[in-house]
Amino acid sequence: MTDNTATTTEITDEEALARVKARRGYLLPVHELMAEVDPQILRKYDDLASDLLFSDQPRALDLKTRYLVLVGITTAVKGDPDGIVWSAKRAVREGATRREVLEAILLSALPGGVPTVEEATHVLAKVFDES
Structure with a gap:
């Protein structure tokens, strides 16, 4: 049996973190944990993530829409206020209006429940205060 993993270039945890930070401009705790583990x-x-979110390659959804989808998802999954802030700021940067961001949050009430929307609107107020 042949080991196919040798075809992938091995990188160190420091190299992996440097690459993520260079691409995104920030690091999350999950990035540090992944780098440490593997x-x-x-x-x-x-x-x-970069191919889906940061790529300039044409996609069926434009960047604004992709970030609005993330606003709804990070709201619905609960407990990710940083994700709401990050994706809402990106959506606004890509041309989303306050109403579009709010609608993405409101749509999350269907799978996530009204308490998720209430929490997200507190977070959203901070985003809009900064912009």
């Missing part, structure tokens, strides 16, 4: 997983995770 830098190759962080590299693959970052490649996927």
Whole structure:
């Protein structure tokens, strides 16, 4: 049996973190944990996220819409106020209006429940105060 993992270039945890920070401009605790446990997983995770979120390649959804989807998801999954802030700021930067961001949050009430919307609106107020 042949080991196919040798075809992937091995990177260190420091290299993996540096690559994520250079691409995104920030690091999250999950990035640091992945780098510590397995830098190759962080590299693959970052490649996927970067391809979906940060790529200029044409997609069916434009960047604004992708970030609005993330606003709704980070609201619905509860407990991710940083994700709400991050994705809402990105959506606004890509041209989303306050109403569009609010609608993305309101849509999350269907799978996440009204308490998720209430929590997210407190977070959203901070985003709009900063912009």
